[in-house]
Amino acid sequence: MKSHTKYLVFHTRKRREYINITNEIERELEISGIQEGLAFISAMHITAGVYINDAENGFISDLDEMLESIAPFGKNYNHHRTGEDNGDAHLKSILTHNQVILPVTKRRLDLGPWQQIYYAEFDGRRSKRLIIKIIGE
Amino acid sequence: MKSHTKYLVFHTRKRREYINITNEIERELEISGIQEGLAFISAMHITAGVYINDAENGFISDLDEMLESIAPFGKNYNHHRTGEDNGDAHLKSILTHNQVILPVTKRRLDLGPWQQIYYAEFDGRRSKRLIIKIIGE
Amino acid sequence: MKSHTKYLVFHTRKRREYINITNEIERELEISGIQEGLAFISAMHITAGVYINDAENGFISDLDEMLESIAPFGKNYNHHRTGEDNGDAHLKSILTHNQVILPVTKRRLDLGPWQQIYYAEFDGRRSKRLIIKIIGE
Numbered sequence: 001m002k003s004h005t006k007y008l009v010f011h012t013r014k015r016r017e018y019i020n021i022t023n024e025i026e027r028e029l030e031i032s033g034i035q036e037g038l039a040f041i042s043a044m045h046i047t048a049g050v051y052i053n054d055a056e057n058g059f060i061s062d063l064d065e066m067l068e069s070i071a072p073f074g075k076n077y078n079h080h081r082t083g084e085d086n087g088d089a090h091l092k093s094i095l096t097h098n099q100v101i102l103p104v105t106k107r108r109l110d111l112g113p114w115q116q117i118y119y120a121e122f123d124g125r126r127s128k129r130l131i132i133k134i135i136g137e
Numbered sequence: 138m139k140s141h142t143k144y145l146v147f148h149t150r151k152r153r154e155y156i157n158i159t160n161e162i163e164r165e166l167e168i169s170g171i172q173e174g175l176a177f178i179s180a181m182h183i184t185a186g187v188y189i190n191d192a193e194n195g196f197i198s199d200l201d202e203m204l205e206s207i208a209p210f211g212k213n214y215n216h217h218r219t220g221e222d223n224g225d226a227h228l229k230s231i232l233t234h235n236q237v238i239l240p241v242t243k244r245r246l247d248l249g250p251w252q253q254i255y256y257a258e259f260d261g262r263r264s265k266r267l268i269i270k271i272i273g274e
Numbered sequence: 275m276k277s278h279t280k281y282l283v284f285h286t287r288k289r290r291e292y293i294n295i296t297n298e299i300e301r302e303l304e305i306s307g308i309q310e311g312l313a314f315i316s317a318m319h320i321t322a323g324v325y326i327n328d329a330e331n332g333f334i335s336d337l338d339e340m341l342e343s344i345a346p347f348g349k350n351y352n353h354h355r356t357g358e359d360n361g362d363a364h365l366k367s368i369l370t371h372n373q374v375i376l377p378v379t380k381r382r383l384d385l386g387p388w389q390q391i392y393y394a395e396f397d398g399r400r401s402k403r404l405i406i407k408i409i410g411e
Contacts, residue, residue: 001138001275001411003310005379036140037272038177040312040375044386046327051231053183058215059227065215066208066228071340078332078339090333091340094325097234097371101177103270105142110268112181131384133377135311135410136272137138138275173277174409175314188368190320195352196364202352203345203365234371238314240407242279247405249318273409274275 004032006132007044012124015073018060019119021130025102026109028132035107037136041117042099044129047089049096049120052111067092067122089122096120104136141169143269144181149261152210155197156256158267162239163246165269172244174273178254179236181266184226186233186257189248204229204259226259233257241273278306280406281318286398289347292334293393295404299376300383302406309381311410315391316373318403321363323370323394326385341366341396363396370394378410 006028010019025039043050053059070091077087100117103110119130143165147156158178166176180187190196207228214224237254240247256267280302284293295315303313317324327333344365351361374391377384393404 001311003410005377005384037138038175038270038312040377042375042377044389046386046388052235053227053231054216056216056219058218059224061215062224062228063231066231070207070344078335079328079330081332082330087333087336090327091336094327094337094340094370096231098326099375101179101236101238101375103142103177103179103268105270110142110270112183112266114183115181129386131377133312133379133384136140174275175312175407189372190364190368191353193353193356195355196361198352199361199365200368203368207344233368238316238373238375240279240314240316240405242407247279247407249320249403251320252318273277 001135002034002137004134008130009127010119010121011127012121015124017121017124020055020116021119022117025117025132029104029109029134032134034104034134034136037104037134039102039104039134042131044131047086047093047123048128049093049098050100051096051118051120052100052115054114055116067095086123092122138272139171139274141271145267146264147256147258148264149258152261154258154261157192157253158256159254162254162269166241166246166271169271171241171271171273174241176239176241176271179268181268184223184230184260185265186230186235187237188233188255189237189252191251192253204232223260229259275409276308276411278408282404283401284393284395285401286395289398291395291398294329294390295393296391299391299406303378303383303408306408308378308408308410311378311408313376313378313408316405318405321360321367321397322402323367323372324374325370325392325394326374326389328388329390341369360397366396
């Protein structure tokens with residue numbers, strides 16, 4: 001079994017941003033030389049998400065609106081008693097989930113035609129890490 | 138490391154359907170001959186989900202009602218500016234998640250007594266693909 | 275490829291509890307001797323969740339409040355026609371998701387500084403199982 005690990009760092013200008021990372025993952029897969037297996041992608045922070053969906057700005061704003069309607073920024077969360085102001089970001093991370101697996105077949109990410117991988121930053125403006133780990137043969 | 142890949146195609150009659158795919162996965166596991174490892178199951182479209190839960194019609198209608206209450210069909214989504222009418226289906230895919238991993242132990246899916254695997258179609262009436270990839274030994 | 279499997283059993287006193295299982299997973303990783311790979315953690319019941327987030331009581335109560343606001347206990351769910359009273363727990367399991375993957379690098383769980391793994395019990399006061407399966411080399 002082969003394994004390849006890479007860390008990406010994001011430092012967004014805005015509190016919330018949605019960043020397409022599909023190309024970065026494809027590059028790591030090429031470096032890994034793995035032909036068959038699984039690529040695991042996860043945020044390493046608890047105020048960010050990773051999901052698979054459309055590279056379409058209308059959808060991205062729909063997603064942001066849905067997350068805000070369920071877990072709005074600025075609400076008086078219990079978590080804020082610690083001095084933090086990012087209670088919404090923790091809940092948004094739960095709702096989107098913070099990790100995905102991508103299948104690798106014949107050296108390629110085996111995705112459908114519209115599947116793009118996104119890093120969803122919910123509490124940005126500081127450095128946050130993401131891990132890519134590809135295993136297979 | 139062994140690997141086995143299979144694609145399923147769904148073409149539902151209704152816009153939204155919830156389809157139990159546990160037997161299909163068990164069949165692929167048997168074909169693979171893998172005894173220990175992980176089975177990865179993912180929708181290859183961004184308007185469908187995959188989840189593990191109960192094969193009980195009441196629960197399925199509860200799930201559909203919950204998803205409709207958060208991301209109703211027919212709402213005027215930003216995504217619809219592209220000409221699409223399936224903004225709700227993209228959001229429902231985020232909420233249910235579109236993939237699961239199943240553990241494989243001694244040639245069997247190592248599931249609890251009530252765990253069934255479902256393909257959730259949120260924008261059907263056309264052909265949609267799902268990937269099963271089992272890795273292990 | 276090496277593989278290590280362990281089952282944990284929970285029997286909570288309360289209907290809903292959120293239990294940090296990070297130490298148990300680290301212990302199984304040490305027993306496994308696996309240096310590089312993936313650790314899969316999943317509830318084996320359909321009324322429980324597994325997620326990665328903060329070991330902070332304020333956040334945990336925020337999460338519980340969010341789940342209750344979307345899928346409240348005591349509502350008259352369709353699922354209850356079967357005689358069950360845990361329709362909310364099935365929906366909460368969908369919302370949190372019931373499984374996570376953890377990367378293993380150099381014999382350690384390769385997590386960010388605040389990432390803790392939780393078992394979320396939504397219908398407790400009886401024995402429920404969770405599976406840990408670590409694969410790699």
